[in-house]
Structures are given as C-alpha cells and as structure tokens.
Amino acid sequence: MTKLEKIGADLEKARVRQKEWTTRVKNLEERYREEENAVIHDMVHAANLSPERLAQIIAMAEKGAVGIYTQPEETKTENVTTEEDSEHED
16 A cells, blocks of 8 residues: 555545534534523523513613613712701710
C-alpha cells in the first residue's frame, strides 16, 4: 500500500466517523430542544399562566420591562434643630 492509498483510506474512515458524529450531534440537539421545551412547559403550567398572559410577559421581556419594579422614592427628612425646637427642649 502506497502512502497515498493509506492517506486515502484514513480519509474515508474519517468521513464515515464525521457522518456518524454529525448524526449524533443532530440527535442530541433535538433531544436537548425537546427537554428544554418540556421544562418551559412545566414552568408555564406551574405558574398557571394562560397563553395570553405568557404572551404579555414575553412582550414585556422584549421591551426589557420584566423584573423591573420601581419603588417610590422615600422623602428624606433631616434632623435640623431650629431655634424654636431648642426653646421647647429646655
């Protein structure tokens, strides 16, 4: 067997293995997607979300509005002692 024939045989083996791995990767990607969808499905049902409410949440997320809760600003009052306060403390 010449060097060229040996390289050709190795190349053919590599192509067969590549096809096997490509098939395996596609199968794993499909299984991953199915499991991911099952997890999402379970989360939606656990939260008791209707399709309409889920659509609203997704729309809010696209706008970046999910998880942002504004709290009213607290008015800060400083303890400033005035002359009147000083008179009443005595």
